[in-house]
Amino acid sequence: MMPAITARAHTNIALVKYWGKADTDLIIPQTSSLSLTLDQFYTDTQVQFDPALTADQVTVNQTVLSPDASRKVRHVLDLVRHQAGLTTFARVSSQNHVPMAAGLASSASAFAALAGAASRAAGLNLSRTDLSRLARRGSGSATRSIFGGFVEWQAGHDDASSKAVPFMEQVDWPIAMVALVLDPHQKKISSRQGMQSSVTTSPYYAAWRDVVATDLATIKPAIQAQDFQQVGEILEANAMRMHALTLSANPPYSYFNGDSLVAMQTVRELREAGSACYYTMDAGPNVKVFCQEADLPVITHRFAQQFRDDRVLVAHPGPGIQWLEN
Numbered sequence: 001m002m003p004a005i006t007a008r009a010h011t012n013i014a015l016v017k018y019w020g021k022a023d024t025d026l027i028i029p030q031t032s033s034l035s036l037t038l039d040q041f042y043t044d045t046q047v048q049f050d051p052a053l054t055a056d057q058v059t060v061n062q063t064v065l066s067p068d069a070s071r072k073v074r075h076v077l078d079l080v081r082h083q084a085g086l087t088t089f090a091r092v093s094s095q096n097h098v099p100m101a102a103g104l105a106s107s108a109s110a111f112a113a114l115a116g117a118a119s120r121a122a123g124l125n126l127s128r129t130d131l132s133r134l135a136r137r138g139s140g141s142a143t144r145s146i147f148g149g150f151v152e153w154q155a156g157h158d159d160a161s162s163k164a165v166p167f168m169e170q171v172d173w174p175i176a177m178v179a180l181v182l183d184p185h186q187k188k189i190s191s192r193q194g195m196q197s198s199v200t201t202s203p204y205y206a207a208w209r210d211v212v213a214t215d216l217a218t219i220k221p222a223i224q225a226q227d228f229q230q231v232g233e234i235l236e237a238n239a240m241r242m243h244a245l246t247l248s249a250n251p252p253y254s255y256f257n258g259d260s261l262v263a264m265q266t267v268r269e270l271r272e273a274g275s276a277c278y279y280t281m282d283a284g285p286n287v288k289v290f291c292q293e294a295d296l297p298v299i300t301h302r303f304a305q306q307f308r309d310d311r312v313l314v315a316h317p318g319p320g321i322q323w324l325e326n
Ligand code: PMV
Pocket: 013, 014, 016, 017, 018, 019, 033, 105, 107, 108, 139, 140, 141, 142, 191, 192, 281, 282, 283
């Protein structure tokens, strides 16, 4: 019997976003991106290859997934089997520790944890770089969740060169990310569909590539210098320019809802009142607010009044992949 291995990976929020693939099969992105791994939201995944199984069995939060819903998981398992020279099916059991179901994307932490658990359960001892390449095949953003702190996903041009590189794993800087859960339901347009439509139909896509190159070149020294204002200004502008690709696609669409706009306005008001903070958004209506530890009481109080206490979640920089004792 092969061992059951459990891995834990944390989610990450991109400060310079990934929005578009150059290769949809291998998930090679159009541009590099840079994120912050968070401590509060993570996935624990256990994998065991078992000769008694006649198919892969995938359970997420105690629910067995249909073959269709588990397609991406089985794709990653196939890659692992191929590398390890195995034909055995696996039992995968995953638990998402995200405070409100579906309120925040879990694919980054889920596929990073799967890569870590499945590879070791198959007897492979992959480097973290190779784990990031394997996680990438499940979901692009998962590439970055292998490492902690600030992480760059270098676009590369093929399977070998498209990988995550830690930019600053130990973050000795009192910053926080406040996640506002504005709509806990499943997103209507997946990131996969949304980014593909932006690449093929937005007339601004070429400009986005230039935006990302400039933002990466300026955010890195700003992070190193712990220049909070500059990092905040870059990440906020970058997120809005990403969302401009959705509005300029054909047909146009948007991830914003009314509360997203209200939350962004509140961030601007907080800033004017002296609590420096900046917003970012991904492929859904939830707003994430980048701020400094000292301003957390004022900021969280304001959002708790505006929305609800349990919709305001505070996270800090988090660690890279870990393996747990079974
Ligand atoms: O890799 P996916 O399908 O989770 O897409 C991620 C897209 C964004 O979250 C919007 C941006 C990013 O870089 O994480």
